[in-house]
Every structure is written in C-alpha cells, then in structure tokens.
Amino acid sequence: MLDERKLDVLRAIVEDYVATHEPVGSKTLVDRHNLGVSPATVRNDMAALEEEGYITQPHTSAGRIPTDAGYRLFVDKLSTVKTLSPAEKKAITSFLAGAVDLDDVVRRTVRLLAQITRQVAIVQYPSLNRSHVRHVEVVTMTPRRLLLVLITSTGRVEQRIVEPPHDVDEQLIGDLRSRLNTALAGQRLTEAATSLAAVPETFAPADRHLVAAIVTTLLEAFTDEVGEQRIAVGGAANLTRYGDDFERNVKPVLEALEEHVILLKLLGEATNPQTLTVRIGHENPYEELATTSVVATGYGSKSEALATLGIVGPTHMDYPSTMGAVRAVARYVSQILADT
Amino acid sequence: MLDERKLDVLRAIVEDYVATHEPVGSKTLVDRHNLGVSPATVRNDMAALEEEGYITQPHTSAGRIPTDAGYRLFVDKLSTVKTLSPAEKKAITSFLAGAVDLDDVVRRTVRLLAQITRQVAIVQYPSLNRSHVRHVEVVTMTPRRLLLVLITSTGRVEQRIVEPPHDVDEQLIGDLRSRLNTALAGQRLTEAATSLAAVPETFAPADRHLVAAIVTTLLEAFTDEVGEQRIAVGGAANLTRYGDDFERNVKPVLEALEEHVILLKLLGEATNPQTLTVRIGHENPYEELATTSVVATGYGSKSEALATLGIVGPTHMDYPSTMGAVRAVARYVSQILADT
DNA sequence: GACTGGCACTCGGATCATTTGAGTGCCAGG
DNA sequence: CCTGGCACTCAAATGATCCGAGTGCCAGTC
Numbered sequence: 256m257l258d259e260r261k262l263d264v265l266r267a268i269v270e271d272y273v274a275t276h277e278p279v280g281s282k283t284l285v286d287r288h289n290l291g292v293s294p295a296t297v298r299n300d301m302a303a304l305e306e307e308g309y310i311t312q313p314h315t316s317a318g319r320i321p322t323d324a325g326y327r328l329f330v331d332k333l334s335t336v337k338t339l340s341p342a343e344k345k346a347i348t349s350f351l352a353g354a355v356d357l358d359d360v361v362r363r364t365v366r367l368l369a370q371i372t373r374q375v376a377i378v379q380y381p382s383l384n385r386s387h388v389r390h391v392e393v394v395t396m397t398p399r400r401l402l403l404v405l406i407t408s409t410g411r412v413e414q415r416i417v418e419p420p421h422d423v424d425e426q427l428i429g430d431l432r433s434r435l436n437t438a439l440a441g442q443r444l445t446e447a448a449t450s451l452a453a454v455p456e457t458f459a460p461a462d463r464h465l466v467a468a469i470v471t472t473l474l475e476a477f478t479d480e481v482g483e484q485r486i487a488v489g490g491a492a493n494l495t496r497y498g499d500d501f502e503r504n505v506k507p508v509l510e511a512l513e514e515h516v517i518l519l520k521l522l523g524e525a526t527n528p529q530t531l532t533v534r535i536g537h538e539n540p541y542e543e544l545a546t547t548s549v550v551a552t553g554y555g556s557k558s559e560a561l562a563t564l565g566i567v568g569p570t571h572m573d574y575p576s577t578m579g580a581v582r583a584v585a586r587y588v589s590q591i592l593a594d595t
Numbered sequence: 596m597l598d599e600r601k602l603d604v605l606r607a608i609v610e611d612y613v614a615t616h617e618p619v620g621s622k623t624l625v626d627r628h629n630l631g632v633s634p635a636t637v638r639n640d641m642a643a644l645e646e647e648g649y650i651t652q653p654h655t656s657a658g659r660i661p662t663d664a665g666y667r668l669f670v671d672k673l674s675t676v677k678t679l680s681p682a683e684k685k686a687i688t689s690f691l692a693g694a695v696d697l698d699d700v701v702r703r704t705v706r707l708l709a710q711i712t713r714q715v716a717i718v719q720y721p722s723l724n725r726s727h728v729r730h731v732e733v734v735t736m737t738p739r740r741l742l743l744v745l746i747t748s749t750g751r752v753e754q755r756i757v758e759p760p761h762d763v764d765e766q767l768i769g770d771l772r773s774r775l776n777t778a779l780a781g782q783r784l785t786e787a788a789t790s791l792a793a794v795p796e797t798f799a800p801a802d803r804h805l806v807a808a809i810v811t812t813l814l815e816a817f818t819d820e821v822g823e824q825r826i827a828v829g830g831a832a833n834l835t836r837y838g839d840d841f842e843r844n845v846k847p848v849l850e851a852l853e854e855h856v857i858l859l860k861l862l863g864e865a866t867n868p869q870t871l872t873v874r875i876g877h878e879n880p881y882e883e884l885a886t887t888s889v890v891a892t893g894y895g896s897k898s899e900a901l902a903t904l905g906i907v908g909p910t911h912m913d914y915p916s917t918m919g920a921v922r923a924v925a926r927y928v929s930q931i932l933a934d935t
Numbered sequence: 936g937a938c939t940g941g942c943a944c945t946c947g948g949a950t951c952a953t954t955t956g957a958g959t960g961c962c963a964g965g
Numbered sequence: 966c967c968t969g970g971c972a973c974t975c976a977a978a979t980g981a982t983c984c985g986a987g988t989g990c991c992a993g994t995c
Contacts, residue, residue, distance in 0.1 A: 280987050293939050298988070316945045316987050355819075356754050369853075390734045394746065404744060404752070406734065412744065412752050414696050479695075491831055492849040501841050509832040513709075620958050633968050638959070656958050656974045 257307065263290060264300045265309055266333045269321050273573050278318030323536035323570065326548070330533055330574050337579040343371070347584060351591050357381070357410030361487050364564065364588050369490020371580040374568035375508065377518055377551075380485040381409035381561040381592070382525070383477070388439040388447050393432045393469065398422040403469065405476050407444070409561060409592065413476045419465050427462055431469065448477045486515045490566075497569055507543035508567060517541060521567065525553035525560035528585040531578050536570045546570055550577050554585040556593060564588070597647065603630060604640045605649055606673045609661050613913050618658030663876035663910065666888070670873050670914050677919040683711070687924060691931050697721070697750030701827050704904065704928050709830020711920040714908035715848065717858055717891075720825040721749035721901040721932070722865070723817070728779040728787050733772045733809070738762040743809065745816050747784070749901055749932065753816045759805050767802055771809065788817045826855045830906075837909055847883035848907060857881060861907065865893035865900035868925040871918050876910045886910055890917050894925040896933060904928070 257265075267288040271279040281294040281301060290297065301319055304310045309325035312318070321329065339347075350367055354360040361378050368376035386407035394402040399422060405413040438454055439447045451474055455466045491512060497504045511517045520540050523532055534549040548570045553560025565581055597605075607628040611619040621634040621641060630637065641659055644650045649665035652658070661669065679687075690707055694700040701718050708716035726747035734742040739762060745753040778794055779787045791814055795806045831852060837844045851857045860880050863872055874889040888910045893900025905921055 278987090282987075294987095295939055295941090295990095296937085298990095299938085302989080312988085314945095314947065316947070316985095318987065356756075389736065390742070392732050392734070392744070394730045394732070396729065402730070402746065404732070404746070406742065406744070406754075410754075412754055414746070414750075414752055416696075475695075489853065492846070492853050495841070495846040495849060501835070501845075505841075505845075506832070506835040509835060513829065513832050618958090622958075634958095635961095635968055635970090636966085638961095639967085642960080652959085654974090654976065656956095656976075658958065 257303070260290070260292070261300045261303055262328075262333060264297055265304055265321070265325060266329060268301075268304075268310060268319055269325060269329045269333070272320055273571050276571060278313055278320050280318035283318070321571075323538065326535045326570060326574070327538075330535070330578075334575045336531070336582065337575040339371075339579055339583050344583065344587075347371075347587050348590075351587055354591065357412075360410075360588065360591060362489075364584060365487045365489035368564065368566060368581065368584050369493060371584070372490075372566045372568070372577050373493050373496065374490060374566040374572065374577065375488065375493055375512065376490045376564070376566050377522060378487045378564040379519065379522060379525075379562040380487070381407075381411060381555065383407065383411065383413075383444050383479065383483050385409075385555070385559065385561050386411060386444055388442050388444065391432070391435045391439060391473070393428050393435070395423065395425060395428055401428070401469065403473055403476065405473065413479065415472045415476050417469050417472045419468055421465070423465060427465070431458075431466060435473075444477045448474055451477070484515055484519055486518055488512050488518070493568075504546055504569065507541075508547060511541065511544060511567075521549050522551045522563040522565055523549075525555070525563040526551075527553050527557065527560050528555075528582065528589055531582055532565075533574070533578065548572060548574075550574070550581050552581055552585045554589045554592070556589065561592070597643070600630070600632070601640045601643055602668075602673060604637055605644055605661070605665060606669060608641075608644075608650060608659055609665060609669045609673070612660055613911050616911060618653055618660050620658035623658070661911075663878065666875045666910060666914070667878075670875070670918075674915045676871070676922065677915040679919055679923050684923065684927075687711075687927050688930075691927055694931065697752075700750075700928065700931060702829075704924060705827045705829035708904065708906060708921065708924050709833060711924070712830075712906045712908070712917050713833050713836065714830060714906040714912065714917065715828065715833055715852065716830045716904070716906050717862060718827045718904040719859065719862060719865075719902040720827070721747075721751060721895065723747065723751065723753075723784050723819065723823050725749075725895070725899065725901055726751060726784055728782050728784065731772070731775045731779060731813070733768050733775070735763065735765060735768055741768070741809065743813055743816065745813070753819065755812045755816050757809050757812045759808055761805070763805060767805070771798075771806060775813075784817045788814055791817070824855055824859055826858055828852050828858070833908075844886055844909065847881075848887060851881065851884060851907075861889050862891045862903040862905055863889075865895075865903040866891075867893050867897065867900050868895075868922065868929055871922055872905075873914065873918065888912060888914075890914070890921050892921055892925045894929045894932070896929065901932070 267284055268279055271284060271287060281297040284297055285294050308322060309328060310319040310321050347367060351363055354363050361380055365376045365378045386409045389408050390406040392404040396402055399418060401417045401419060403415045403417060438450050442450060451470055455463045455470055458466050494505045494508060526532055532551045536548060537545050539549055546569060547567055549565055549567050551563050551565025553563050555561030564585055566577060607624055608619055611624060611627060621637040624637055625634050648662060649668060650659040650661050687707060691703055694703050701720055705716045705718045726749045729748050730746040732744040736742055739758060741757045741759060743755045743757060778790050782790060791810055794810055795803045798806050834845045834848055866872055872891045876888060877885050879889055886909060887907055889905055889907050891903050891905025893903050895901030904925055906917060
C-alpha cells in the first residue's frame with residue numbers, strides 16, 4: 256500500500272509542517288528535501304497518503320498538513336527519539352542537583368522541562384500511595400493542640416493539626432511517637448493504614464480515646480485524595496507561541512491547566528521512565544484539547560514509577576526533540592530522587 | 596476646574612467602558628446614564644476632561660476611553676469599594692475552612708480569589724522573616740543522614756537533609772533536639788538565627804563539629820531567600836477574557852506569572868488588610884504590563900501583615916468589585932490563619 | 936509500469952476603492 | 966450656560982479584483 260517513498264514523503268511533510276506551521280505543497284517539498292523525484296510524482300504520493308487518511312488539505316488549492324493519524328505514524332515508525340547533547344545533559348543535572356527539598360525538585364523540574372521543550376510542562380508529585388513511611392512526628396504545640404508530621408520516603412511532608420478531647424500528657428505523646436514509628440516505619444502508606452488500626456489497642460483503655468483521635472487524623476493523611484493529586488505546572492507563557500487562533504488553541508489549554516483533575520487524566524497512568532506515552536490530538540481524553548498533544552512518562556525508580564511528568568503542546572510539535580527531552584528529564588529526576 | 600458634573604461624566608465613562616470595553620461617545624453616555632443634560636453638553640465636559648488628561652480618544656471620530664489618570668481619579672474619589680453579599684462571604688469562609696494545612700490554605704485562596712474576581716490571582720506564602728519558630732525536629736534517617744524539619748508559627752514547614760561528617764549518636768540527637776527547641780521556640784526566625792549561633796558552644800568539644808554542621812544547615816533554612824519568595828498563582832484562564840490583542844495584553848502577563856521575582860515586585864510591600872494598594876497601568880514597575888492593573892493587600896494579623904495577596908487584570912477592570920473581593924478574601928484568610 | 940512535464944482549474948488571501956455611521960468640534964440661538 | 970444643528974473626520978465594514986501557490990489529470994518518455 257504505502258511504499259518506502261510515500262513514507263519518506265510523509266516524513267518530509269511532517270518535518271516541514273512542524274518547522275513552518277504552514278501547509279506544504281509538492282514543489283516546496285521537493286525543493287527543501289531532496290527526494291529525487293519530481294513534484295508531480297510527489298503529488299501522486301500525496302494523493303495516496305490523503306486517501307489513507309494521513310494528510311489533508313485545509314482547502315482545495317492549498318498544501319497538505321498531517322492528520323493525527325499522520326503524526327501517529329510519524330512518531331511510531333518514521334522518527335527516532337532525539338538524544339540530548341552532552342551540554343544539555345550536564346545543564347539538567349547541575350540544575351536539578353541544586354534542589355534543597357522535594358518541593359524544590361518539583362519546581363525545578365517543571366521549569367526545566369518547560370524551558371527545554373518550550374512547551375507547557377506538568378509534573379505530578381510523587382504519589383503517596385507508592386511512598387513509604389519514613390517518620391511520623393507528634394509535636395505538642397499547646398496541651399490541647401497537637402501537630403502531626405508525616406515524612407515519606409519520597410520526601411513529601413504532610414502535616415495535620417489535631418485537637419484532642421482533653422489535655423495530653425507529654426509522657427504519653429512520647430510513647431505514642433515511638434510506637435507509631437516502630438509500627439509504621441518503612442511500610443507503604445497503604446499498608447501503614449492497616450497497621451495503624453491496631454495501634455490504639457496497645458494502649459491503656461483510658462488513653463485510647465485520645466490515641467484514636469490522633470490515629471484517625473493520621474489515617475486521613477495517609478489516604479489523602481487531594482494530596483495524592485498534587486501537580487505543578489509551568490511554562491504557560493510558551494502558549495503564546497501557538498500562533499493565532501487563540502480561542503481554539505490557547506484558551507482550552509489554559510483552562511485545563513487550572514483543573515488538576517483533568518491534567519492527571521491527561522498524563523495518564525505512570526509508566527516507567529523508559530516508556531514514553533504520546534497522545535496525539537483526538538487520542539487524548541478531552542474533546543477541547545483536540546489540537547493538542549501530550550508527551551508523558553513516569554519517573555521514580557526503574558522498577559516502579561512514582562508519578563508522571565510530561566508536556567502539553569500543539570499537535571504540530573517537534574516530537575523527536577520533545578520526546579527526547581521528556582525522557583531525559585524523567586531519568587535525571589529519578590536519579591536525583593533516588594539519591595535523596 | 597472640574598465641577599461636580601464633569602466628575603459625574605468621568606464616572607459614567609469609566610463605568611461604561613468597563614462594562615462594554617468600547618470607546619464611549621456622548622450620545623450613548625446620555626442614553627445609558629441619566630445625566631440630565633444633552634449630548635452636546637457632555638461633549639464639552641469631555642473636551643475639558645480630555646484637556647486635563649483623564650480621558651483620550653483612540654482616534655478622532657471615536658468615543659473616549661479613560662486614561663490611567665482617569666482610572667486613578669475614579670478609584671480615589673469617584674467610587675466606593677463594593678462589599679460582598681452575605682452569600683458570597685459565607686461561601687468564602689466555608690471554602691477556606693476546609694483547608695487541612697498551610698499549602699492547602701494558599702491553594703484554596705488563590706483559587707477563590709481567581710474565581711470571585713475573574714482575574715489572575717496571586718498569593719504570597721507567609722513570609723519566613725515574620726514567622727516564629729514553632730518547632731524544630733531532627734530525625735535520624737540513617738546514621739549518616741539526618742532530616743531537619745522546621746515548623747513555623749504560620750504553618751510553613753521547611754525541611755533539609757544533613758549528612759554529618761561521622762556517625763551520630765541517638766542520645767546526642769535527642770539532646771540537640773531539646774536544646775534547639777528550648778533555645779528557639781517562639782522566636783522570630785531572624786532572632787532565632789542569632790540564638791542559633793550560641794548553641795554549638797553548649798556542647799562538649801567532641802560533638803561541636805557535628806552540631807555545627809546541623810546548625811549551619813538550619814541557619815540556611817531560616818534565612819532561605821528562595822523560600823521567602825514562594826508564591827502561588829491561579830486563574831490564568833481568565834486571561835482569555837482580555838479580548839483580542841493577545842500579543843500585547845496576554846503574553847506579557849503570562850510571562851510575568853512565570854517570574855516570581857517580578858510578581859513579588861508587582862505585589863509590593865505588604866500592607867495591613869485594611870489598606871488596598873491599587874497600581875494602575877504605568878504606575879506599576881513593569882513597562883510590559885502597562886495595560887494591566889494590580890490590586891493587592893497584605894494579610895495576616897491586624898497589627899502586622901505576613902504576606903501579600905492580590906490580582907492582576909486589565910486596567911479596564913471593575914475596580915469597586917475587585918477591590919471588595921480582594922479585601923474580603925484577605926480578611927478571611929487572616930482569620931483562618933489566626934485560628935490555626 | 937512508473938515517472939515527468941505541461942496545462943487548465945480552484946480558491947484563499949492580499950490589495951484597493953467605496954461606503955457607512957458613530958462620533959466630534961463648533962457655532963448661533965434660547 | 967446649555968442645546969440643537971451642521972459640517973467634518975476617519976476606522977471599520979463591504980465589495981470587486983487580482984494573484985499565485987497548489988492541485989488533478991493526461992499524454993508522453995524512459
């Protein structure tokens with residue numbers, strides 16, 4: 256059906272269109288890429304490609320532009336992920352290495368990703384579900400107000416206020432603290448939630464009421480839905496490069512960026528950093544973002560992704576470079592997090 | 596110079612222009628606002644107002660639009676801050692009350708502010724400088740890796756990793772923890788930085804090396820410049836309502852939103868929640884944002900502002916409502932924080 | 936059979952002239 | 966001091982025209 260040369264033509268069309276953002280005609284195509292055939296031949300190939308649904312004409316007497324299917328074929332078969340230059344790699348590591356804590360890592364990552372890809376960057380915070388308890392701290396602020404601090408293996412810190420039903424005894428708090436830590440430390444948050452249930456019973460009946468209050472709050476922190484979905488976004492200014500048709504291209508993206516729930520769906524399930532997910536135009540789950548593509552991948556340890564990061568951009572983006580950048584950033588972030 | 600009626604005309608022009616975003620002519624003005632005089636008279640007044648620099652014509656044979664000076668006069672003399680409806684107030688409190696921690700408060704505030712004003716909202720995190728030490732925690736993760744956690748009176752949590760020069764003794768850590776807390780608790784971060792310097796000397800010479808390493812890192816956290824400047828932004832999607840001239844109006848704002856340093860300057864010095872700062876067009880410190888205004892105010896306790904929050908929007912915004920919303924949100928956030 | 940040069944055709948976008956009407960400034964009269 | 970009237974201005978909308986990049990198709994060539 257599609258011989259080698261037709262695929263070459265498709266590749267040329269995609270590359271040209273990505274570079275110029277203008278429909279590309281048979282003549283320009285032959286001029287710019289040395290295909291070794293005449294425009295007329297290219298026209299025939301184009302007709303075939305159009306027949307197959309890989310390209311279209313915005314209107315008669317205009318050049319062709321790739322369809323979503325065209326991009327898909329390009330990404331799957333016609334291109335290779337571009338690797339970054341050593342200089343870029345170095346810049347990434349040194350920039351990320353300067354981070355002081357998890358928040359800082361995430362902020363820097365978003366910024367970096369936006370800068371390299373010149374697209375809108377999205378980074379999900381390491382999932383709570385997949386984290387382990389590193390430490391639980393109970394701090395007495397006033398006799399009737401306690402602060403619970405949960406520190407996870409991924410560096411996330413969650414805090415909650417508890418107002419116990421009656422004054423608390425410092426002795427008891429110390430006791431609780433150490434029992435919590437021995438019971439929970441090293442466990443996944445999901446497991447820890449179960450272990451937690453058993454803790455109150457180990458205390459004297461008189462104290463159980465108080466302990467239960469604390470345990471309940473802690474449990475909330477473990478299974479916090481909202482916290483689970485934390486996301487950082489950056490590089491919105493890159494949207495200004497979308498060109499015209501503001502209403503159709505920029506507006507829906509800006510709106511989506513405000514809705515973290517939507518972003519999470521866009522990013523999709525975390526994959527390991529080797530696998531890149533690319534969703535092109537209509538392939539993504541939001542009608543409004545039909546002119547937008549998403550390039551995402553998981554980050555974290557090799558065996559298991561902690562969360563997802565990626566970018567959102569126009570379907571006519573430079574996929575090889577973008578994919579390379581996303582993959583590279585994901586790897587380096589994984590590395591940094593492993594060290595911390 | 597400007598009699599009562601001329602001011603009425605200016606007010607009418609501003610209100611009309613804000614509502615329609617179109618240059619307003621003498622006839623429409625008389626039709627819409629009952630000024631009790633004829634268009635011709637209004638024209639004379641307009642000529643005078645233009646003479647004084649409060650309004651201009653985009654071109655001859657067009658209506659008038661207010662200048663920055665016109666808006667300034669309007670805000671200072673011709674309008675009163677609009678108070679929110681009881682329903683709105685209730686919505687604010689109940690929405691903010693659901694917050695679980697400081698991060699959540701800030702996130703909710705940004706969202707709220709953006710929603711009510713339908714502008715881009717900016718909220719600065721409570722300043723570290725003005726916070727007090729609530730608790731310092733030293734957690735041993737591995738014998739050669741410690742985690743320092745600083746919790747401030749404003750609910751901020753800063754964390755730092757320390758890799759001590761040699762294995763640490765659990766006994767010593769416990770000792771250090773309690774000495775740090777008795778030495779620092781309740782102090783302002785700025786004072787605490789000084790008190791901190793004296794801590795190593797209270798330890799046996801053999802331990803001082805280790806303690807010094809910890810103290811140094813803690814000191815960094817106290818005086819963290821970057822952390823000091825934390826900011827949350829929201830409602831960027833509202834920029835789509837700017838209308839056309841995307842390049843001139845939307846782009847610079849989006850770019851500014853990425854640069855937190857710029858935002859801090861835009862927000863300016865925190866004032867107490869009673870005082871609203873309004874910067875109109877050229878009054879703000881960024882040339883690129885000459886078509887935008889900033890409405891900001893401090894939040895925190897009555898006596899002293901902890902940080903600033905506000906909105907950025909086109910100069911032709913509805914000042915009375917916006918100012919009312921910003922002030923109200925600032926007050927309610929102050930309240931919530933005081934309770935925590 | 937595959938490629939190419941040639942040719943008629945299409946149609947979006949640029950260019951330019953024309954019209955329209957909201958709005959103005961100014962003046963004479965109440 | 967206000968108002969109705971009038972001539973004037975000019976941005977924006979409308980419309981006619983032209984241009985050319987690009988197409989599809991066909992007959993001829995390798």
